[in-house]
Amino acid sequence: MASKYTCRWGILATGGIATTFTKDMLTNPATRDVHDVHHVLAAAASSSSKSRAEAFIKDVDGPSTAKAYGSYHELVKDPDVDIIYVATPHSHHFQNTMLALEHGKHVLCEKAFTVNAEQAKKLVETAREKKLFLMEAVWTRYFPLSIKIRELVKSGAIGKVHRVTADLSIATANEDGGLNFPDSSRMVNMDLAGGALLDLGIYSLTWVYQILYHCQEGKRERPTVLAAVQKYKTGADELTSVLLNWPGQNTQGFASTSLRVATQPDGEGSPAAGPAARIQGTKGEIQVFGPIFRPQLYRVIKVGGKRGDVEDVHCPIPKDKERKGKGDEGVGHGMFWEADEAARCLRDGKLESDTLNWEESIAIMEAMDEVRKQGGLVYPELIETAVYDENSPLNGGQ
Ligand SMILES: NC(=O)c1ccc[n+]([C@@H]2O[C@H](COP(=O)([O-])OP(=O)(O)OC[C@H]3O[C@@H](n4cnc5c(N)ncnc54)[C@H](OP(=O)(O)O)[C@@H]3O)[C@@H](O)[C@H]2O)c1
Known part of the structure; x- marks a missing residue:
């Protein structure tokens, strides 16, 4: 058997998703039947202190060889790192990813890729020039469930698809009309590119795009975009709906997101509220049960089938029981x-990546730009700029 490829990761930032990703990355690939690649935590960096990076490495149960840095600048210069995972708030993605690319590192950058399409184009241009790998970390696209659903759609299993609807919303409203986040939270803080669209709506758009855009044959048609946006007191969007129209394909998509009402009012993963995404074709429908960023169940309903005669397909996420997780569950x-x-x-x-290539990430950023334009949603210049500054405060200064 050919030897396994070893990928040496550097983790940029030490927050919530950096922890979840790194714990997953350190699981034994064999537990998910992967035998050709494996991952090593080479280093992690915190913009606040070296001790924070050390605590992170301990928390994820990283190897003793992993290096801890107290700045992003040190991390991107580490010769033992192949690829940087950028896990800062989206406000920082452009400057942090440029910092890594400019230092010759490949990058996996969290969603939303950037604040606007111009920044995304600049990242792509830089990666192309420097011959570096760059990918937006829309993890859902790589789930076996997503791959299977795209295959079903392409094979015509539900006929010609005409419509996709998808929602990702969370209920965080307080009795007093406010939201259950401090105004400084990255969820609603304009300085951190807060709001439902860039944080959650990207997943609703992901389901619309991975079917109605990604699965198009030949040169893909871009949709027209019609949006309705309502804003929170901080200026961030809190109720956003997007209608995408592809007249040449005879298809429409509807992507919604909210911070006030939930897709699944009785808790994440519950099927009680029905599907969170529907893919509707002439011969049937595929329903995806939420949360749509981490779905584990889909349903196929055939047109003209017997009432109640539906196929439910469960796709549980494998766990590595040898790693320390919550309780005895593993990771x-x-x-x-x-x-x-x-x-x-x-x-x-x-x-x-063919599954979410540069052109598609940019197409989605352009759609989000249009939503923001129609909704009058503008972020501060420091985070909207597409001019790279190695010493930007977003890179932790120098
Ligand atoms: N794929 C997913 O399912 C998923 C889920 C949640 C979030 N995300 C994405 O991941 C990114 C980070 O989200 P998160 O939930 O991990 O956020 P978080 O818990 O707040 O962590 C963000 C980290 O970024 C660093 N950072 C640098 N400058 C910062 C600043 N001015 N304010 C706040 N943090 C700053 C901090 O790490 P240091 O102090 O160590 O530098 C902080 O811990 C976002 O773009 C979000 O959309 C993805």
């Missing part, structure tokens, strides 16, 4: 599949 959140994809691209010398 396995579903973020390892995107890490495997990045590793395979590095191994094969690919600069972008």
Whole structure:
């Protein structure tokens, strides 16, 4: 058997998603039946202090060889790091990813890729020029469930698809009309590119795009975009709905998101409220049960079938029981599949992933730009600029 490819990761930032991703990345790939690549935590960096990075490495149960840095600048200069995972708030993605690319590192950057499409284009241009791998970390696309659903759609299993609807919303409203976040939270803080669209709406758009855009044959048609946006007192969007129209394909998508009412009012993962995404074709429908960023159940309903005669397909996320998780469960959140994809691209010398290539990430950023334009949603210049500044405060200064 050919030897496994080793991917050496550097983790930029030490917050919530950095922890979840790194724990997943450190699981044994064999537990998900992956045998061609594996991952190593080479280093982690915190913009606040070296001790924070050390605590992070301990928390994720990283190897004793992993290096801890008290700045992002030190991390991107580490010769033992192949690829940087950018896990800062989206306000920081452009400057942090540029910092890594400019220092010759491949990058997996959290969603939303950037604040605007111009920044995304600049990242892509830089990665292309420097022949570096770059991918937006939309982990859901790499789930076996997503791959299976795209295959079903492409094979015509539900006929010609005409419509996709998807919602990702969370209920965080207080009795007093406010939201259950401090105004400084990255969820609603304009300085951190807060709001429902960039944080949650990206997943609703992901389901619309991975079916109605990604699965198009030949040169893909871009949709027209019609949006309705309502804002919170901080200026961030809190109720956003987007209608996407592809007249040439005879398809429409509807992507919604909110911070006030939940897709699943009785808790994440509950099927009681029905599907969170519906893919509707002439011969049937595929329903995806939420949360749509981490779905584990889909349903196929055939047109003209017997009432109640539906196929439910469960796709549980495998766990590595040897790693320390909550209780005795082990570790396995579903973020390892995107890490495997990045590793395979590095191994094969690919600069972008076919599952979410640069052109598609930019197309989605352009749609979000249009939503923001229609909703009058403008972030501060420091985080909207597409001019790279190595010493930007977003890179932690120098
Ligand atoms: N894929 C997913 O399912 C998923 C889930 C949640 C979030 N995300 C994405 O991941 C990114 C980070 O989200 P998160 O939930 O991990 O956020 P978080 O818990 O607040 O962590 C963000 C980290 O970024 C660093 N940072 C640098 N400058 C910062 C600043 N001015 N304010 C706040 N943090 C700053 C901090 O780490 P240091 O102090 O160590 O530098 C902080 O711990 C966002 O873009 C979000 O959309 C993705």
